[in-house]
Structures are given as structure tokens and as C-alpha cells.
Amino acid sequence: MTGVLKLYDNFQSIFDKYGDVRTKGWFLMSSPLPTLMICLSYVYIVKVLGPRLMANRKPFELRRTLIMYNLFQVIFSTWLFYELSMSGWLTGRYSLRCEPVDYSQHPTTLRMVNVCWWYYFSKFTEFFDTFFFVLRKKTRHISTLHVIHHGVMPMSVWFGVRFTPGGHSTFFGLLNTFVHIIMYSYYLLAALGPQIQKYLWWKKYLTTLQIIQFIAIMVHAFQLLFIDCNYPRAFVWWIGMHAVMFFFLFKEFYNEQYNKPRKMKVESGTKEPCNGVSQTNGEVKKNSYSKQSDYYVNGDGISRPDLVQRTVSASANN
Known part of the structure; x- marks a missing residue:
């Protein structure tokens, strides 16, 4: 125990020596431990505690809550994108090629430092994406990707705010908030119900946009x-x-979501149904459709609304 405390003191001295003095006293910034504990608690809640508590309970609908939550996230992401833009990236003040961290007390610089902290805070609000999954008993959508993405980001951004709030690294936040504006707009529309379904054909491209985002961040x-x-x-x-x-x-x-299902359909000889009829190996079967307004929300474009549930009726010969 003594060794652990000594190790912690050594790390804390590094944070105090090399960390940005402007953010040192800000909420959750003095030490990485509170953020780490919150992230670990998040993983425990969504993977263990939450599913256990919901095991014998009916799922919550939360339709109005989802609408309000996604609307909030759209507004919040828009504000973050605007502040990151006006603090440097879209004013000509920041360079895409090389942008060192400005540790001065210039008002515009402090504006960037401030929005960096709020971007860090936004990573906690995104935890509710998964909490809503748990409350609605959509645990199969709490994938490894989903949990890693949400669980790692607050800890990752903490180091940026503590040591380099501003400069080159904020390009990550600029792209991410822009993607989130589009993403949460999608989930806001999805939460409105099945009458909006015909306008949600672009869910596939939402994931593509995420991938492009990470490529741009890598290059940058x-x-x-x-x-x-x-x-x-x-x-x-x-x-x-x-x-x-x-x-x-x-x-x-x-x-897994878009390439494998298509490949499986081709290999099995199944064509997409058209006007209620599916063709399987030359045999025609009429399909009946049961539409369910079973929409759910995810944090970063990695899930989608449940689509039409299909049940095949008996053939006329039976």
C-alpha cells in the first residue's frame, strides 16, 4: 500500500510540475484519479450492475427522454464546434500544418482553453447513450466498441486539458463535435418514431463519416x-x-453491419424482398410485415434503429 501511495505521489508531482497552471484548479483537473474512477464505474454499471438490476424488470420506453437528450446533444455539440472554430480553427489563427500550444493569458487563447474543458465534460454526458440502452434492455447493443469508445474518451481528453489545452490536438475535437452534430440529429429523428423512418436512409454513411474522421485525425x-x-x-x-x-x-x-450481411445474402441465394415477396432459390414466398417503432440511441454512430421485423407466412400450398 505504501508503494502504491508513493507511486501516486510521484505521478502527482509530474502533473503539478508539467501540467498547465491555468487548468490545474479546475473541476476534476487536479488529478486523473476521479476521471479514472468515473470511467471504471461507467463500465461496471453498463456491463454488470445495470443489466443485473434490469433483469426482472420491464424495459423503459423513454421516448420523450430520448428526444430531449438528443436535442440537448445537438445543441451542445453545435456550441462546442462554434467555440472551437471561433477560438482558432476557422478564423485563420490556427494552422493545419503545425499549431503549438499557446500558454499565454490572451482572451482568445483562454477561450480555447475553456472550450477544451467543456469538450472533456461532454464525454461524460455521452455516457447516457449507454445508460439508456441498459434501461431499455438493449444490452446486445452495448458492444465492445461502444464501451471502449465511451469508457476511454474522458480519460484520454483529461490529459489534453491538463497538459496541452489548445493547439494542434484540438483538431480532434473540432472534427468530433462536427460529426456529433450530424450523429445526434440522426438519433433525434430516429427517436421521433417510425413516421420519420423514410428519412433515415443515411445511417450507413454516418459510420462512414466516423471512419473518415479518424483517418483525418491520424494524418493530421x-x-x-x-x-x-x-x-x-x-x-x-x-x-x-x-x-x-x-x-x-x-x-x-x-x-459486420454492412458487408457481411450482403455477402451472406448472395451466398444463400436470397434476394431483397420487393413488394412483400422474397425469392429464395427460385421459390416465391409472400411475406407479412410487423412494424415496430423500436428506436434506440447510440453515442457515436455505431448502432442503428431496429428496422422492420419480418415474419414469413405459410405458403398457399400449406
Whole structure:
């Protein structure tokens, strides 16, 4: 125990020595432990405690709650994107090639530092995506990708706010908040009910947008390894490798959701139903459809609304 405390004191001294003095006293910024504990609690709640508590309970509908939550996230993400833009990225003040961290007390610089903290805080509000899954007993949608993405991000962003609030790394937040505006708009529409379903044909491209986002972040971060830029190399690797990890996780999800089902249909000789009729190996069967307004919300474009539930009726010969 004494060794653990000594190790913690050593890490804390590093945070105090090299951390940004402007954010040192801000809420949850003095030490990484509170953030780490919140992230671990999140994983325990959504993977163990929540499903256990909901095991013998009926799922909550939460339709109005989902509408209000997604509306809030759209507004919040829009504000974050605006602040990141006006603090540097879309004003010509920041360079895509190399942008060192400004540790001054300039008002515009402090505006960027402030929005960095709010971006960090937004990672906690996104936990509710998973909490709603649990309350609605959609536990099969709490995938490894989903939990890793949500559980890692607050801890990852904490280091940025504590050591490099501003500069090159905020490009990540700029792209991410832009994607979230589109993503939560999608889930807001999905939560409105099945009458909006015909307008949600673009869910596939939402995941594609996520993948493109991580590619752009990788290129933007790793370019600093080949040029002379006064930006910490440790954070270049930190941000770049996060983008690499999420790129492969989202790419795997994309393949499972959109490529494998299509391949399975081709191999089985099944064509998509048209006007209520499906063709399987030359045999025609009439289908009956039971539409369910069973929409759910996810945090980062990695899930989609449950679509039409199909049940095959007996053939006329039976």
C-alpha cells in the first residue's frame, strides 16, 4: 500500500510540475484519479450492475427522454464546434500544418482553453447513450466498441486539458463535435418514431463519416513526426494511436453491419424482398410485415434503429 501511495505521489508531482497552471484548479483537473474512477464505474454499471438490476424488470420506453437528450446533444455539440472554430480553427489563427500550444493569458487563447474543458465534460454526458440502452434492455447493443469508445474518451481528453489545452490536438475535437452534430440529429429523428423512418436512409454513411474522421485525425497528428513543430511528440503519438485504434474498431463494425450481411445474402441465394415477396432459390414466398417503432440511441454512430421485423407466412400450398 505504501508503494502504491508513493507511486501516486510521484505521478502527482509530474502533473503539478508539467501540467498547465491555468487548468490545474479546475473541476476534476487536479488529478486523473476521479476521471479514472468515473470511467471504471461507467463500465461496471453498463456491463454488470445495470443489466443485473434490469433483469426482472420491464424495459423503459423513454421516448420523450430520448428526444430531449438528443436535442440537448445537438445543441451542445453545435456550441462546442462554434467555440472551437471561433477560438482558432476557422478564423485563420490556427494552422493545419503545425499549431503549438499557446500558454499565454490572451482572451482568445483562454477561450480555447475553456472550450477544451467543456469538450472533456461532454464525454461524460455521452455516457447516457449507454445508460439508456441498459434501461431499455438493449444490452446486445452495448458492444465492445461502444464501451471502449465511451469508457476511454474522458480519460484520454483529461490529459489534453491538463497538459496541452489548445493547439494542434484540438483538431480532434473540432472534427468530433462536427460529426456529433450530424450523429445526434440522426438519433433525434430516429427517436421521433417510425413516421420519420423514410428519412433515415443515411445511417450507413454516418459510420462512414466516423471512419473518415479518424483517418483525418491520424494524418493530421502523425504529420508532426516528419516536420519541425514545437508540439509535444508524446501527444502526437497519444492522439494518433487513439485514432488508429478507433479506425480499426469502427471499420470492423462497418464490415459486420454492412458487408457481411450482403455477402451472406448472395451466398444463400436470397434476394431483397420487393413488394412483400422474397425469392429464395427460385421459390416465391409472400411475406407479412410487423412494424415496430423500436428506436434506440447510440453515442457515436455505431448502432442503428431496429428496422422492420419480418415474419414469413405459410405458403398457399400449406
